[in-house]
Amino acid sequence: MERYYLTRSTASEGYALEVQEVDRHDPLLIPVLNELDLLTYSEGTFSRYTLGALLRYGRIFTITADGLVIGACHCLRSFDFPDEVVIFNMALRPGWRGHGLGTRFLQGVIDRLQARGTRRISLLVGAQNHRAIAVYRTKFGFQHVSTYPNEYNTGQEYYLMRLDLPDDGGSELPS
Numbered sequence: 001m002e003r004y005y006l007t008r009s010t011a012s013e014g015y016a017l018e019v020q021e022v023d024r025h026d027p028l029l030i031p032v033l034n035e036l037d038l039l040t041y042s043e044g045t046f047s048r049y050t051l052g053a054l055l056r057y058g059r060i061f062t063i064t065a066d067g068l069v070i071g072a073c074h075c076l077r078s079f080d081f082p083d084e085v086v087i088f089n090m091a092l093r094p095g096w097r098g099h100g101l102g103t104r105f106l107q108g109v110i111d112r113l114q115a116r117g118t119r120r121i122s123l124l125v126g127a128q129n130h131r132a133i134a135v136y137r138t139k140f141g142f143q144h145v146s147t148y149p150n151e152y153n154t155g156q157e158y159y160l161m162r163l164d165l166p167d168d169g170g171s172e173l174p175s
């Protein structure tokens with residue numbers, strides 16, 4: 001497996017990175033994902049119950065470094081347009097951010113979603129979250145579609161961003 005070097009230091013041994021699609025319900029992942037969430041946001045996104053539901057009925061991807069979970073991406077399939085997937089949340093453990101890993105992780109997630117026939121990926125991102133927006137827009141070409149001024153009743157503005165994946169001749173998605 002390819003080893004990934006966080007710095008250019010030749011002293012580093014690098015890490016074995018792997019993006020995984022979690023395709024079975026593993027309750028032991030719940031505290032791991034919960035901790036990652038609480039390290040990221042002052043107000044938790046999940047409870048054990050919503051994580052359990054996402055594991056069983058949504059789709060969670062993880063990125064591991066030498067076998068340890070360092071990031072997670074939580075996906076839902078759109079009820080109205082089943083070819084569309086919503087990335088509900090994506091986060092890396094704090095010390096692993098800013099080294100290009102979010103970009104690699106998202107590429108792995110997009111590749112896997114595309115292989116399943118996903119035609120569009122949507123997400124909401126805080127308007128002030130410049131790093132995440134840079135990843136979505138600059139690295140992958142996500143387009144800003146709308147601005148929601150108070151989506152979560154926090155007074156914080158969110159952008160709806162979308163990426164249309166290449167058409168393989170399947171059904172039309174609405175604009």
Ligand SMILES: CC(C)(COP(=O)(O)OP(=O)(O)OC[C@H]1O[C@@H](n2cnc3c(N)ncnc32)[C@H](O)[C@@H]1OP(=O)(O)O)[C@@H](O)C(=O)NCCC(=O)NCCS
Pocket residue numbers: 040089090091092093096097098099100101102103104123124125126129130131132134135
């Ligand atoms: C968002 C997140 C997953 C991105 O992963 P990451 O590994 O930090 O991102 P990468 O290192 O792959 O890429 C970041 C890019 O943004 C750029 N960037 C960083 N800060 C920036 C800023 N303030 N303005 C513009 N661009 C910025 C970097 O320069 C880099 O681009 P480059 O490789 O061309 O230099 C990660 O930072 C994270 O977990 N953040 C906390 C949770 C979060 O905000 N999730 C998104 C919720 S929608």
